[in-house]
Amino acid sequence: MELDLAKEQLPSTQTKVNDNTPDYINQQIERETEASVNYYKRQGESAIRGRIDELEHEWDTERVLEVNMASIALGSSILALAANKKWAFLSGAVSIFMIQHALQGWCPPLTVIRRMGVRTLNEINREKKALENLLNKPV
Structure with a gap:
């Protein structure tokens, strides 16, 4: 019972940063991520792979x-x-x-x-996944 109570009181490690960040900051980060993905939609495969590599090293x-x-x-x-x-x-x-x-x-x-x-790790991974989807998209 005590463990269940602790689980309810502690925020999820996956969402705690976003839940405690003002919406306008979360939205700005989201817009910047979308703009990045839209930019790379018009770039070649090597540019997309380069960006994915950058994301692998982003803090x-x-x-x-x-x-x-x-x-x-x-x-x-x-x-x-x-x-x-x-x-x-x-x-x-x-x-x-x-x-x-x-x-x-x-x-x-x-x-x-x-x-x-x-950005949070989840936010970085969302951009990375979107870029990977661009690479796997049939031409």
């Missing part, structure tokens, strides 16, 4: 968030040891943000990351 929101948070935590820990112990509070705040993101699907830095146009 998603989770990776950007994890690297940024870990970098801030590491930097502030070093500063706390070397300069002033008050820097440890920044490491603590970053840890709280990561826990908040894991449990709720949102944290303050995520808003900035999404406004920068960083």
